[in-house]
Amino acid sequence: MSFDNAYEALIDGHEDAHWAFGTGFSEALAGVDREVPDVDRADLAAYCLMLGDDALVLSQRLAEWCSRAPELEEDVALANIALDLLGQARMLLTRAGEVEGAGRDEDALAYLRDERDFRNVHLAEIECGPFAGGDFATTVARLLVFSSWKVAQYSRLRASADPVLAAVAAKGLKELAYHRDHAAQWVVRLGDGTDESHRRMRAGLERVWPFLAELSTAHAVELRLPGVAVDPAELRSEVDGVLDAVLAAAGLTRPADVPAARVNGLAGRDGVHTEAFGYLLAELQHLHRSLPGAKW
Amino acid sequence: MSASWPLWEVFVRGKRGLNHVHVGSLHAPDAEMALRNARDVYTRRNEGVSIWVVPATAITASSPDEKDPFFEPSGDKVYRHPTFYEIPEDVPHL
Amino acid sequence: MDLEAQFERTVAAEQRVEPRDWMPDGYRKTLIRQIAQHAHSEIIGMQPEGNWISRAPSLRRKAILLAKVQDEAGHGLYLYAATETLGADRAELTEKLISGRQKYSSIFNYPTLSYADVGVIGWLVDGAAICNQVPLCRTSYGPYARAMIRICKEESFHQRQGYELLMTMMAGTDAQRAMVQESVDRWWWPSLMMFGPPDAESSNTEQSMKWRIKRNTNDELRQKFVDMTVPQAEKLGVTLPDPELRWNPERGHHDFGQPDWDEFWQVVGGNGPTNAQRVEHRRKAHEDGEWVRAAAAAHAMKHAAVEEGVA
Numbered sequence: 001m002s003f004d005n006a007y008e009a010l011i012d013g014h015e016d017a018h019w020a021f022g023t024g025f026s027e028a029l030a031g032v033d034r035e036v037p038d039v040d041r042a043d044l045a046a047y048c049l050m051l052g053d054d055a056l057v058l059s060q061r062l063a064e065w066c067s068r069a070p071e072l073e074e075d076v077a078l079a080n081i082a083l084d085l086l087g088q089a090r091m092l093l094t095r096a097g098e099v100e101g102a103g104r105d106e107d108a109l110a111y112l113r114d115e116r117d118f119r120n121v122h123l124a125e126i127e128c129g130p131f132a133g134g135d136f137a138t139t140v141a142r143l144l145v146f147s148s149w150k151v152a153q154y155s156r157l158r159a160s161a162d163p164v165l166a167a168v169a170a171k172g173l174k175e176l177a178y179h180r181d182h183a184a185q186w187v188v189r190l191g192d193g194t195d196e197s198h199r200r201m202r203a204g205l206e207r208v209w210p211f212l213a214e215l216s217t218a219h220a221v222e223l224r225l226p227g228v229a230v231d232p233a234e235l236r237s238e239v240d241g242v243l244d245a246v247l248a249a250a251g252l253t254r255p256a257d258v259p260a261a262r263v264n265g266l267a268g269r270d271g272v273h274t275e276a277f278g279y280l281l282a283e284l285q286h287l288h289r290s291l292p293g294a295k296w
Numbered sequence: 297m298s299a300s301w302p303l304w305e306v307f308v309r310g311k312r313g314l315n316h317v318h319v320g321s322l323h324a325p326d327a328e329m330a331l332r333n334a335r336d337v338y339t340r341r342n343e344g345v346s347i348w349v350v351p352a353t354a355i356t357a358s359s360p361d362e363k364d365p366f367f368e369p370s371g372d373k374v375y376r377h378p379t380f381y382e383i384p385e386d387v388p389h390l
Numbered sequence: 391m392d393l394e395a396q397f398e399r400t401v402a403a404e405q406r407v408e409p410r411d412w413m414p415d416g417y418r419k420t421l422i423r424q425i426a427q428h429a430h431s432e433i434i435g436m437q438p439e440g441n442w443i444s445r446a447p448s449l450r451r452k453a454i455l456l457a458k459v460q461d462e463a464g465h466g467l468y469l470y471a472a473t474e475t476l477g478a479d480r481a482e483l484t485e486k487l488i489s490g491r492q493k494y495s496s497i498f499n500y501p502t503l504s505y506a507d508v509g510v511i512g513w514l515v516d517g518a519a520i521c522n523q524v525p526l527c528r529t530s531y532g533p534y535a536r537a538m539i540r541i542c543k544e545e546s547f548h549q550r551q552g553y554e555l556l557m558t559m560m561a562g563t564d565a566q567r568a569m570v571q572e573s574v575d576r577w578w579w580p581s582l583m584m585f586g587p588p589d590a591e592s593s594n595t596e597q598s599m600k601w602r603i604k605r606n607t608n609d610e611l612r613q614k615f616v617d618m619t620v621p622q623a624e625k626l627g628v629t630l631p632d633p634e635l636r637w638n639p640e641r642g643h644h645d646f647g648q649p650d651w652d653e654f655w656q657v658v659g660g661n662g663p664t665n666a667q668r669v670e671h672r673r674k675a676h677e678d679g680e681w682v683r684a685a686a687a688a689h690a691m692k693h694a695a696v697e698e699g700v701a
Contacts (some may be wrong), residue, residue, distance in 0.1 A: 071301070071322060071323065072323075072334075073322055073323060073329075073333040073336070073337060076333070076336050076337050077332070077336045080336050181332075182332060184330065185328060187330060189325070189329075271335065
């Protein structure tokens with residue numbers, strides 16, 4: 001670029017390849033068949049929402065670290081992970097709207113649904129730092145569990161009969177494997193580092209462990225979509241294997257498997273969330289809802 | 297204890313057939329984390345590029361003017377390290 | 391050969407000074423101060439915009455804003471690295487920032503009160519920053535100049551996203567247009583202050599110009615910024631809140647009013663709307679991260695000891 005005119009960039013072409021991970025996502029799925037497979041559309045849309053909400057809500061949580069990380073390099077790394085998840089969320093919500101066929105786009109689904117219509121697991125929404133409810137150790141504990149689970153899920157989803165889900169999974173798998181690696185690196189360092197970091201890492205694992213059980217509990221929608229969806233019960237042993245290996249390398253022991261209590265037998269996939277989730281949504285949605293009809 | 301991490305110099309091969317080029321530096325506790333940070337900070341996660349990270353203290357550099365008798369040879373000063381000697385924007389086809 | 395004369399010749403010939411070259415102490419100190427202040431500005435500058443990431447009104451805007459704030463962390467990182475080639479240390483500079491001994495750009499001591507501020511910061515604040523920074527791509531100190539080339543390229547995208555957001559909002563509802571104008575009204579004068587006090591009152595300009603650390607005077611850059619911004623404002627459909635602003639055909643430039651320099655000195659002196667909050671936020675992040683940095687350092691040390699034991 002020429003440095004004579006600082007405003008040159010305003011009239012440049014409109015590609016956004018500059019941004020770390022891009023801000024658009026249409027190219028990511030370019031050429032992918034968007035045909036809807038021959039399954040119940042409401043079920044498929046609900047399944048896309050489950051996956052999309054997992055990614056959206058954890059992205060929102062991770063972005064809370066922006067300008068608050070322990071070192072600048074880690075600020076960049078956590079923002080990268082949040083951006084990856086946000087990109088996945090946008091593709092999945094877009095697909096949910098497309099399959100549903102009621103004209104809702106990614107923003108209508110992210111901003112105009114009420115709490116009971118969100119289908120993410122509790123693990124994505126709980127507070128794990130930087131604010132009350134956790135710290136950096138809790139954040140990496142959550143990230144390790146979440147990304148280990150997602151890696152197992154997405155690696156199977158690559159064979160989904162829904163070509164869009166398969167394509168999102170193929171792209172997202174590489175990202176999630178990196179997130180898992182990043183989290184594992186930190187769990188090992190914090191587990192081994194100092195007495196304080198070891199204590200915090202144990203506390204972090206204990207904080208997130210109760211939410212592990214929900215990850216392998218199938219919802220009826222998931223079971224009604226064989227060949228399209230992944231049965232989460234299948235993922236448990238793979239996830240356990242990864243977690244055990246990382247914990248062993250970190251000199252940490254596995255917390256007791258005591259599942260978080262359900263409310264009336266229900267949890268995130270059913271639209272029943274933790275108290276913290278209402279606040280997360282209020283923040284996420286308030287501006288969009290304050291100016292109905294505005295274009296952004 | 298001082299918790300600040302050592303400085304690493306980052307070299308990136310933009311694509312096959314090119315040399316690794318110095319792109320900058322960063323702080324990391326160890327080599328593994330330095331590599332990961334370098335990927336996040338300097339390569340924008342372009343896949344397929346190759347990254348080297350070198351502890352800044354491991355670089356021995358010549359004085360730009362070897363005849364310069366006043367050049368202080370103390371190796372413990374960080375400013376002796378050639379951070380930013382080259383950046384990829386100046387290199388064609390990187 | 392006289393080292394100082396050689397240095398002066400290098401600079402006068404538009405050659406770059408590199409880290410291992412002899413340089414006057416004053417040059418080194420001035421550079422460290424200026425680059426550190428610039429790095430601090432990038433890092434503190436993450437906060438006013440970061441304030442809106444969780445509330446961004448569309449997922450696309452959220453991605454853009456998060457990527458932008460992330461870039462600022464990267465810019466701060468490149469600039470701290472440039473100071474480290476001069477013998478400074480990031481941890482020490484951070485201590486100076488959070489103890490108030492080093493400053494950052496005063497613009498970041500203003501609050502972000504609406505989403506239009508994200509656009510206006512991109513357009514005016516990043517625009518002013520680009521005017522300030524583009525000449526620094528030819529600054530005499532090599533590592534600084536190279537960091538600035540990288541940063542300016544990214545800043546131009548920042549400015550573009552800001553302007554594009556404002557265009558979109560101006561084409562939206564009445565409430566959105568009012569939001570943009572209200573934001574421009576708040577940010578215009580602080581943006582003009584970004585170029586520093588008038589040349590007559592600026593203490594550092596002359597020596598810095600001679601050393602080619604600085605390439606233009608404050609007033610020159612301010613004029614350039616106003617001249618570039620006026621047509622952009624017209625195209626956008628917003629009014630710049632300066633009754634004295636008009637084209638002067640004799641000068642070939644716009645005439646414009648002076649910002650409230652008393653306010654400027656107040657903010658520089660620590661009494662801006664968010665000075666204390668910004669420094670406290672950075673202090674807390676740094677101190678909360680101490681145990682993490684210590685743990686990673688301890689792990690690395692144990693690991694190195696084990697490897698040495700094996701070898």
